[in-house]
Amino acid sequence: MATQQTQLLARTLLTPAVALLFIWMIVPLALTIYFATLHYNLLDPGSESFVGLENFRYFLTDPAFLASLQNTLVLVGSVLAITIILGVPLALLLDQQVVGLSIVRLMVIAPFFVMPTVSALVWKNLLMHPVSGLFAWIAHLFGLPAIDWFNDAPLFSVILIISWQWLPFATLILLTALQSLDEEQKEAAEMDGASAISTFIYITLPHLARPITVVILIETIFLLTVFAEIFVTTGGGPGLQTTNIAFLIYSQALIQYDVGSASAGGLVAVVLANIVAFFLVRIVGRNLEA
Amino acid sequence: MARMVTTRNKVISTAAAWLVGFLIFFPILWMVLASFKTELEAFAIPPSFLFFHWTTENYVTVQERSDYFHHALNSIIIAGGSTLIAMLIAIPAAWSMAFSPTKRTKDVLLWMLSTKMMPPVGVLVPIYLIYRTFGLLDTRSGLIFILCLGNLPIVIWMLFTYFKEIPKDILEAARMDGATIGRELIYVLTPMAVPGLASTLLLNLILAWNEAFWTLNLSTLEAAPLTVFIASYSSPEGLFWAKLSAASTLAIAPILVLGWFSQRQLVRGLTFGAVK
Numbered sequence: 074m075a076t077q078q079t080q081l082l083a084r085t086l087l088t089p090a091v092a093l094l095f096i097w098m099i100v101p102l103a104l105t106i107y108f109a110t111l112h113y114n115l116l117d118p119g120s121e122s123f124v125g126l127e128n129f130r131y132f133l134t135d136p137a138f139l140a141s142l143q144n145t146l147v148l149v150g151s152v153l154a155i156t157i158i159l160g161v162p163l164a165l166l167l168d169q170q171v172v173g174l175s176i177v178r179l180m181v182i183a184p185f186f187v188m189p190t191v192s193a194l195v196w197k198n199l200l201m202h203p204v205s206g207l208f209a210w211i212a213h214l215f216g217l218p219a220i221d222w223f224n225d226a227p228l229f230s231v232i233l234i235i236s237w238q239w240l241p242f243a244t245l246i247l248l249t250a251l252q253s254l255d256e257e258q259k260e261a262a263e264m265d266g267a268s269a270i271s272t273f274i275y276i277t278l279p280h281l282a283r284p285i286t287v288v289i290l291i292e293t294i295f296l297l298t299v300f301a302e303i304f305v306t307t308g309g310g311p312g313l314q315t316t317n318i319a320f321l322i323y324s325q326a327l328i329q330y331d332v333g334s335a336s337a338g339g340l341v342a343v344v345l346a347n348i349v350a351f352f353l354v355r356i357v358g359r360n361l362e363a
Numbered sequence: 364m365a366r367m368v369t370t371r372n373k374v375i376s377t378a379a380a381w382l383v384g385f386l387i388f389f390p391i392l393w394m395v396l397a398s399f400k401t402e403l404e405a406f407a408i409p410p411s412f413l414f415f416h417w418t419t420e421n422y423v424t425v426q427e428r429s430d431y432f433h434h435a436l437n438s439i440i441i442a443g444g445s446t447l448i449a450m451l452i453a454i455p456a457a458w459s460m461a462f463s464p465t466k467r468t469k470d471v472l473l474w475m476l477s478t479k480m481m482p483p484v485g486v487l488v489p490i491y492l493i494y495r496t497f498g499l500l501d502t503r504s505g506l507i508f509i510l511c512l513g514n515l516p517i518v519i520w521m522l523f524t525y526f527k528e529i530p531k532d533i534l535e536a537a538r539m540d541g542a543t544i545g546r547e548l549i550y551v552l553t554p555m556a557v558p559g560l561a562s563t564l565l566l567n568l569i570l571a572w573n574e575a576f577w578t579l580n581l582s583t584l585e586a587a588p589l590t591v592f593i594a595s596y597s598s599p600e601g602l603f604w605a606k607l608s609a610a611s612t613l614a615i616a617p618i619l620v621l622g623w624f625s626q627r628q629l630v631r632g633l634t635f636g637a638v639k
Contacts, residue, residue: 298483
């Protein structure tokens with residue numbers, strides 16, 4: 074009797090959250106699918122008409138789509154590579170005996186808490202400005218020509234800024250994982266005369282495989298839709314050089330007011346994200362059973 | 364002998380860690396320094412690191428010219444409001460899944476997680492049009508609503524992982540003693556759940572404070588939080604580095620402090636319990 078009551082109560086308590094999330098998932102998505110089949114431009118009201126898959130054909134064959142897909146993949150891949158290749162040694166370093174570790178940790182984690190618009194603008198102006206930026210001054214000190222970051226290597230500049238934001242995240246997760254590594258195992262390996270390198274390869278690295286996977290999946294989810302950093306620095310330019318899928322859809326929706334095409338693009342973005350989400354959900358799900 | 368090696372290692376790793384930490388933190392430090400310079404000094408080459416004329420006039424100007432407090436208040440209301448509402452919806456849900464799990468609980472949790480995977484840009488068009496129709500563009504309630512929904516899965520997940528760690532025996536003991544569910548919730552569960560509740564609240568405040576997709580797309584002036592306020596400094600004609608730095612420092616300072624308190628919970632919250 075009591076359990077039945079509890080069950081009923083439990084279900085009642087769960088319902089609002091489930092209902093809200095369900096609506097949040099279904100309604101906009103259904104509308105996106107519906108708009109994607111329409112010719113619908115906000116600048117041309119009253120001309121809405123059903124066009125079937127025309128918008129998808131238009132969006133997918135648009136040279137801007139291929140360019141922005143490529144930019145998206147380069148951006149996600151580069152940031153992942155940078156944050157993990159730097160994050161592993163950094164986490165290993167912070168796992169050592171360091172005097173004042175808590176302060177170092179604070180300094181390392183700080184960029185993650187800086188809002189994207191601030192980090193993008195501070196990097197673009199104070200650091201990367203071709204004349205008065207700090208990097209230009211440092212280059213000058215070494216007798217090198219200053220780099221005009223956002224003209225000569227716009228996508229790389231954006232990648233650099235985003236990597237700075239996400240390096241703390243990767244480091245912190247890897248560090249947390251390292252700290253749960255069994256010390257005795259490492260000590261035993263040392264006793265058996267294993268070198269630091271083989272301890273790293275045969276004990277530490279396998280232990281990091283899972284957290285690295287988690288970092289890759291979670292960063293990918295967020296990096297696929299990077300927006301603010303591009304919005305305040307390059308506006309997608311020059312040309313299409315820093316336009317990613319998210320920015321392309323934004324510009325079609327809110328600059329060209331082409332609702333139909335932007336919706337088709339939105340669905341393409343949803344499909345891309347779902348491919349990644351599929352793997353992440355499986356990993357988390359496995360963990361839930363343990 | 365072994366001791367000496369350890370000491371030497373400690374010195375080396377300490378030096379290396381401090382150097383790397385400083386390099387990573389440097390852009391923020393540089394920004395804070397620039398906020399106390401005059402515009403001329405902020406732009407000067409060679410740059411001055413500490414020996415410049417320290418001034419706080421930028422902070423005054425930022426408030427006067429672009430009304431920092433208006434946007435800061437928006438940020439507080441939007442981040443705070445969306446987080447509180449999300450907590451109110453999430454606490455019962457997480458409680459029920461943690462303490463009366465059914466066969467479907469795992470599926471429900473994973474489904475909730477999957478809603479977080481939906482890229483916001485995928486639903487930008489309908490949300491924008493719905494907001495336009497109902498006059499929700501550039502309103503605080505509109506932003507509160509969307510940020511609340513966006514963070515709800517993370518809030519539920521974090522609370523769930525915390526609630527799950529509360530030993531069930533205690534609840535059973537309370538029930539044996541005749542405690543009703545309401546009393547159980549107030550006197551037994553809540554005190555044990557407070558640390559988890561606090562860190563969930565903190566992390567989601569941070570996420571909502573820094574959210575820069577919906578805020579940039581759905582607000583312009585009236586409801587614009589600090590993310591949008593800072594973005595308004597991106598126009599080339601407004602290249603005032605010292606003022607940009609002052610505004611930025613003000614925008615990130617409160618959240619940096621909160622973030623430093625919650626860094627340990629961050630990992631757990633953002634990996635959905637996959638890394639502890």
